[in-house]
Amino acid sequence: MTGPWFGVSVPGTRWKAAGIAPVSADVRAQRRRSRPQQHRIDAVPALRARVRADLWASRTPRQIAGRLRVEVRNGCVGLMENSPTAEGLTVSHEAIYRWIYAHPKGELAREGILLRSKQTRRKRRVPPGERTGGRIIGMVSIDDRPEAASDRRVPGAWEGDLIIGAHGSTAAVTLVERHSRYVIILGLPEGKNADGVADVLIDRVSDLPKHLRGSLTWDQGTEMARHAQLTLATELPVYFAHPRSPWERPSNENTNGLIREYLPKGTEITSHQPYLDAIADELNNRPRQTLGFYTPKEIFQQLLTKPVVATTN
Structure with a gap:
């Protein structure tokens, strides 16, 4: 039935002619919400196992989703450590977040899956040299650093620092290779004095190819x-x-913030090297968006045999 002037259907007449009562949009939406819907991640066991394993390894939803796309696009890319196969499937990071928030509060945490929180702005730590007014003899300024050392495309440029434990009594050396973002954490069994730092650096750096x-x-x-x-x-x-x-030293500053997830401020920093290696290994196996969702470990492994790998911008 149409109106007599403009040929426009009169509201409700079509429903009445068919013997159907109109249902409001609110009622229809309520019905949809009341129907249990299985999330795509839960519907595919391989995808669920992969997402859970990667979250347990402290990888973010964006890192997980980006890495899955890389593995699908490039068949030569292998699985990351402790990551089961997703059988060629992908999922968006938004879908992973929705899946996470669909769980009852605290359920994932009880299973050991702790989501990384946003980092708060770190207070600047005054380096020991500034605190004591010490002067380093023969130091060469960053202003005199070769141009290649400032270019991320050139491997072998490292940034370093100390992370300090409670009361300044313990510390560890952190090193980051700028091209790959590969991190090394070194315990200081002899303390954070100049001799102790030099000794652990000489031992570790000597193992690197020239x-x-x-x-x-x-x-x-x-x-x-x-x-x-x-x-x-x-x-x-x-x-x-x-x-x-x-x-x-932007790469090192950023990485030290990630390390603080494992070694929070106000806690003693162990010199037990296997424990520090485990932290570094987990960080080096996180896919990075800036690396095209490859991991620092994958890029660094290439650098060990190839002097130049054009992976980052």
Whole structure:
């Protein structure tokens, strides 16, 4: 039935002619909500197992989704450590978040799956050299660092620092390779003095191939007072950032924030190397968006055999 003027259906007449009572949009929506709907992740066991395993390994939904796309696009890419196959399936990070929020509060946490929270802005730690007024003899400024050391496309440029434990009594060395974002964490059994730091650095850096010993950028803390001995023993030149300039070591600053998820401020930092290696290994097996959702470990493994790998921008 149409109106007499404009040929427009009169509201409700079509429903009445068919013997059907109109149902409001609110009622229809309520009916849809009352029907139990299985999430796609739960409907596919392989996908559910992969998402749960990656969340348990502290990978974010965006990292998980991006990595699944990489594995589908590039058949040569293998599985990450502790990641079961998703059988060629992908899922968006938004869908993973919806799946997470569909669980009762605390259920995933009881299974050991702890979602990473947003990082709060870290207070600047005054390096030991600034606190004591110490002066490092023979230090070379970052201003004199070769241009290649500032180019992320060139492997072998490292950034380093200390993370300090409770009351300043314990610490660990953190190193990040700029090209791959590969992290190394070194315990300090002899303490965070210059001798202890130099000894662990010499031992670890000596194991790196020569083409991955391009440079090391550090802050002006007196723990690096033996930089000349480090360079002599390993052929790794050391450059010092300007005071109060953490942005001159951005990869290291960012990574130290991630490490604090495992070693929170106000806690003692162990010198037990296997434990620190386990933390580094978990970080190195997180796919990074800036690496095209490859992991730092995968990129670094390539660097061990190839001097240059054009992966990052």
